[in-house]
Amino acid sequence: MGERVAHRLLVQSDQAGQRLDQLLAAEWPDFSRSRLAAWIRAGEIRVNGQWVKPRHSVAAGDQVSLETELAARADAPAPEAIGLDLLFEDEVLMIVDKPAGLVVHPGSGNPDGTLVNALLHHDPALAALPRAGLVHRLDKDTSGCLVIARSPRAHRRLVAAMKDRAIHRRYQALVWGDLIAGGRVDEPIGRHPVDRRRQVVRADGRAAITHYRIGRRLTGATLLDVRLETGRTHQIRVHMAHIRHPIVGDPVYGRSGAPAGLTAAQREAWQGFGRQALHAVRLELAHPESGETVAVNAPLPADLTDLIERLEPGHEPDPA
Template sequence: MLENDDDYNDDLPFAADDSAQTYKNWAVPNDLAGLRLDAALAKLVPEFSRSRLTAWIKDNHVTVNGSVVPPKYKLIGGETIQVAIQQDESQQAFVPESMPLDIIYEDDCVLVLNKPAGLVVHPAAGNWHGTLLNGLLAYCPALAQVPRAGIVHRLDKDTSGLMVVAKTVAAQTQLVRQLQARTVKRTYRAVADGTVPFDGKIETLIGRDPHNRIRMAVVPFGGKEAITHVKVLERYADFSYIECQLETGRTHQIRVHMKTAGHPLAGDALYGNPRQPATAEVKAAIKAMARQALHAYRLCFVHPQTQETMQFEAPLPADIYHLLSVLRLQAGMDSAIKTADEWQQRLGTEAEDEDWDDDDYDVDVIYVRE
């Protein structure tokens, strides 16, 4: 399943569907006499595909005169067909589902949460239930009146970190406009393969990989503009700890850009290098993550109502912190820092000493054509 990172730019409303079972009855007209049940039903109920109707017959959701019969059953006319209409999984996608949510800020307009790795943001094929959207509807039922339960941007399933959710249509509209204007600042921290040589800007077009439709890729034309600013925080023997700020928000943007730059993210099953040199301890830490080492660390936006600039940070999750601890230990770095909080505080302070404005970049552009 391809989890989309693109910023939302539309406001299509939705409402949770009623899950109560619906039955419909038809009397078989004489002109359908002699037809098989599946063929006759396709004529009686043209709004559903024949394959779906056949599946319902096989699953005993269709009766003829009160009896279950096979799809090939021949009708003689005058029978009563009853169908228990089955909702698609997609029609159940917006059902509230209670789940723990790490809400770090909330008011009447917005809420900010720290999404764990493994949680799909929005329902889609293969993930109709158990998504963040389902959890938001359970946490705040009023979000059923807001398009996409207030979600305005996404993270990949296996990317952890900060997201902002709008609690009103007006707030969602304002946040979408900020995303379109590229004034929402989203900063990620990640572990990349190899030694990233310098800070810089990656600017390419990103589109669907023509050789593998479940992946995205840098393309020479026809894609969407994608810009990522990369800053190196620490370098180790075979890996680098980096910070990436998104200027745009394309599907898998950081993962694709780092792969294109020759430094895919550690643990990335889709874009990574499974043969990346590493010690047994580092390999074990990467395997234990079971995901790409990518975390949405900092989020900054203008509050839709108060117009106040708000900034939030979410500490590294335990799995990425453990990987970095192993890398630091093997590199003989700063053994006096023993806790995640101490380390996060030091790195956070160092990072904020530098201004992320574009003018401060050395205009080192990494551009690789595939």
């Protein structure tokens, strides 16, 4: 069973003569105009108890009623009992700490075992929402904070907030080399002209801005605190590679091998790190209902913490 929805509207004198679908799009902004029109055609929205068409002109005093159920989407993935690390949860919002290695959406090569499958097991009502309520995404091997809406209104508001850059995301990235200082990368990003799985800096790409500052200086690497001003696919990975400090372990945009100057133990740890060293460490947003600030932090995962410790200058290898 999906979420039950019931709304009532009394048409005012200054609204008389408007098309029903246009009026409801303005009065009930939690639903898209196409969805409202579909409900009108199906008779789930009625005027004075009567079936009408979306273009019906309303009159002052008309009673408009909506009675429907937000049914699960026909293509919704199957729920799976996969554990979730919840950083925040209430009736309209969840923020999870996604582990590295967990795919967000089912797709080619990953039909199940994804975060979406886990979310639908935790809250079956999410099947009625686009992308099971996910507001944004992280790459498979990037860990950290992800936002999920639990109602249509929360989803619409959070998607709009993301578009307006009102959801603030901070990352920690371990990159090759010793950066002199923090900085800003303002370079447009678009799809690679040949390899469609990759993104590149290109003049005709979409605007992309990444801010970074020095966190810790390590042997052969620098830990950066990164703030996104925009949210393009692979943005941090592409921008760091563009300034010739790619993310450690990045299989697509990174380098092979390890830098000079590492001890044997450090080299082994570097080359044994099996993913991009990127973690979404903090997320801050206005709650979609109360407007109050919600801020959460996701601690660095153990594999990344261990690599950072091993790359500390003067680190002694563990005894055999």
